[in-house]
Amino acid sequence: MLRYSLSRFLGAIPTLFILIAIAFFMIRAAPGGPFDAEKALPPEIEANLRAAYHLDEPLYQQFGRYVLNLARGDFGPSFQYKDYTVTELIAAGFPVSLKLGGSAMLLALLVGVSAGTVAALRQNSRTDHAVMAVSMTGISIPNFVMAPLLILFFAVYLGWLPAGGIGDGSLRYIILPVISLALPQVAYIARLTRGSMIEVLRSNFVRTARAQGLPERTVILRHALKPALLPVVSYLGPATAAVITGSVVIEQIFGVPGLGRYFVQGALNRDYTLVMGVVVFYGTLIILFNLFVDLVYAWLDPKVKYS
Amino acid sequence: MIGRSQTVPPADGAPQPVKGRSLWVDAWNVLRRNRAAVVAGALILVMALMVIVGPWLSPWDYDQTDWDNVSIGPDLDSRHFFGTDALGRDLFVRTLHGGRISLLIGVVATLVSLLIGISWGATAGYLGGRVDHVMMRIVDILYAMPFMFFVILLMVFFGRNIILIFVAIGAINWLDMSRIVRGQTLSLKHKEFIEAAEAQGVATFNIIRRHIVPNLLGVVVVYVTLTIPQVILVESFLSFLGLGVQEPMTSWGALVNEGAQEMGTAPWMLVFPAFFLALTLFCFNFVGDGLRDALDPKDR
Numbered sequence: 001m002l003r004y005s006l007s008r009f010l011g012a013i014p015t016l017f018i019l020i021a022i023a024f025f026m027i028r029a030a031p032g033g034p035f036d037a038e039k040a041l042p043p044e045i046e047a048n049l050r051a052a053y054h055l056d057e058p059l060y061q062q063f064g065r066y067v068l069n070l071a072r073g074d075f076g077p078s079f080q081y082k083d084y085t086v087t088e089l090i091a092a093g094f095p096v097s098l099k100l101g102g103s104a105m106l107l108a109l110l111v112g113v114s115a116g117t118v119a120a121l122r123q124n125s126r127t128d129h130a131v132m133a134v135s136m137t138g139i140s141i142p143n144f145v146m147a148p149l150l151i152l153f154f155a156v157y158l159g160w161l162p163a164g165g166i167g168d169g170s171l172r173y174i175i176l177p178v179i180s181l182a183l184p185q186v187a188y189i190a191r192l193t194r195g196s197m198i199e200v201l202r203s204n205f206v207r208t209a210r211a212q213g214l215p216e217r218t219v220i221l222r223h224a225l226k227p228a229l230l231p232v233v234s235y236l237g238p239a240t241a242a243v244i245t246g247s248v249v250i251e252q253i254f255g256v257p258g259l260g261r262y263f264v265q266g267a268l269n270r271d272y273t274l275v276m277g278v279v280v281f282y283g284t285l286i287i288l289f290n291l292f293v294d295l296v297y298a299w300l301d302p303k304v305k306y307s
Numbered sequence: 308m309i310g311r312s313q314t315v316p317p318a319d320g321a322p323q324p325v326k327g328r329s330l331w332v333d334a335w336n337v338l339r340r341n342r343a344a345v346v347a348g349a350l351i352l353v354m355a356l357m358v359i360v361g362p363w364l365s366p367w368d369y370d371q372t373d374w375d376n377v378s379i380g381p382d383l384d385s386r387h388f389f390g391t392d393a394l395g396r397d398l399f400v401r402t403l404h405g406g407r408i409s410l411l412i413g414v415v416a417t418l419v420s421l422l423i424g425i426s427w428g429a430t431a432g433y434l435g436g437r438v439d440h441v442m443m444r445i446v447d448i449l450y451a452m453p454f455m456f457f458v459i460l461l462m463v464f465f466g467r468n469i470i471l472i473f474v475a476i477g478a479i480n481w482l483d484m485s486r487i488v489r490g491q492t493l494s495l496k497h498k499e500f501i502e503a504a505e506a507q508g509v510a511t512f513n514i515i516r517r518h519i520v521p522n523l524l525g526v527v528v529v530y531v532t533l534t535i536p537q538v539i540l541v542e543s544f545l546s547f548l549g550l551g552v553q554e555p556m557t558s559w560g561a562l563v564n565e566g567a568q569e570m571g572t573a574p575w576m577l578v579f580p581a582f583f584l585a586l587t588l589f590c591f592n593f594v595g596d597g598l599r600d601a602l603d604p605k606d607r
Contacts, residue, residue: 022457137585145585147567148566241453245456
């Protein structure tokens with residue numbers, strides 16, 4: 001197990017490196033620069049600025065410098081938000097995004113797994129069809145469509161919940177963003193759980209457990225649930241990626257001051273270092289989380305061989 | 308896999324030569340019984356027909372301003388069936404025009420991803436060994452990338468033209484396809500007809516093209532119907548952020564974005580495009596699910 005973990009960990013390093021390289025060279029290849037303004041800067045000042053940010057060095061040298069700084073947790077200064085380093089901006093935005101995304105994932109898991117299990121236990125019943133219809137709708141309505149519809153209904157017409165911002169950070173403000181972020185994942189996880197649960201319920205060990213006269217509750221919770229959850233566990237990686245991507249537009253719609261908004265703003269302002277920082281940060285997060293999920297999966301599934 | 312005559316139960320009585328049912332006849336029979344999938348498929352056809360023909364049925368043009376009817380709700384007298392937007396443009400025509408773009412991107416980008424995915428997966432699977440290992444490792448690495456972020460960067464930095472959207476979306480969607488195709492190829496590789504072709508000295512490329520790829524079609528068809536809605540979703544996502552199709556052209560994502568900004572005063576601007584977008588995604592998902600049930604031999 002330890003060797004397996006270690007080799008998986010080492011395997012993630014080239015992936016990380018390629019992530020950084022793609023982001024770095026793509027941004028450098030883009031037309032336009034961080035100092036483009038309505039009024040052109042005097043050439044001397046621009047040259048000084050470029051020198052100060054090491055933009056006058058050859059590309060490979062800049063890249064090397066960036067990677068080395070990254071290793072020290074230094075994402076460089078932001079080009080647009082004066083006096084802030086990207087590290088500071090990430091530190092300011094990430095907790096908000098984490099609260100949002102974390103709650104959404106938690107909600108998706110709780111509701112998705114329970115709904116899927118209930119549907120599987122009553123396969124082809126009315127409950128089952130209802131759950132599946134709702135989840136198909138959840139998958140088909142993108143979160144950026146769901147979010148304005150929720151605002152329209154709950155904030156504009158009913159006036160129950162605030163339409164945006166995070167105000168004092170209380171629960172009221174994050175309900176709508178969390179729901180819009182979680183809904184597609186709820187739907188997907190419900191479908192996954194239902195499918196694998198149906199398969200597991202037909203398997204021999206469940207029949208044996210039932211034959212031994214165990215109460216249905218015990219059969220489901222103690223025996224069937226764990227193997228049925230394996231596909232859900234391996235979906236956690238893509239789910240996290242989807243929630244992070246979704247948070248970019250959800251934060252935009254609800255005016256939540258998280259990392260996603262910094263990303264869109266930074267991209268529009270050509271704030272090289274900020275955009276790179278967010279991509280590298282989120283990319284790393286996704287890669288590490290995938291690694292973690294793989295390890296959990298290997299630990300849960302006795303069939304995985306450590307090789 | 309294509310001629311699966313062995314799945315036909317032996318006929319009673321005199322042993323007649325059993326006519327092999329092709330995969331497609333088989334699949335059609337299963338699919339036909341899945342009412343939801345059939346209805347969804349019909350709806351997709353209606354939708355496609357509507358976005359192609361519909362704009363001609365209205366007296367308005369998608370970029371034409373009706374100064375007398377700016378930002379009005381659905382109104383039959385002025386023939387603004389879905390109302391107009393804040394610039395007085397007819398929403399019915401714009402929604403259908405947006406649908407043209409969204410569906411077009413869905414189909415074209417899916418074809419791009421299909422082309423890359425099939426060639427990559429079939430090659431890796433058939434050649435096997437070290438080539439396979441390297442090719443799949445590349446897929447693994449790319450799989451871990453936050454692609455949406457890269458597409459956003461691409462759109463922001465290299466201008467927002469529609470060709471780039473096709474390519475960018477197609478280029479990120481081929482990974483799943485290549486994995487599925489590779490798996491399928493691996494299982495085909497040791498079939499007798501491939502061995503026969505090898506023994507006859509058919510060139511590797513021709514074996515892949517003539518014998519492997521046609522046998523992958525079942526899986527591919529299922530996957531295509533599931534990829535199209537994903538692609539439409541990505542495009543709408545980009546357009547929603549203002550990074551996709553540019554004014555006065557439009558797509559469902561762009562329309563939903565405009566609608567979301569005006570929803571307090573003009574809810575119809577949000578509701579109509581959102582409904583069309585969701586309905587289309589819904590139908591494609593249903594057809595994809597139905598096809599998977601029909602073409603997946605596992606469940607029989």
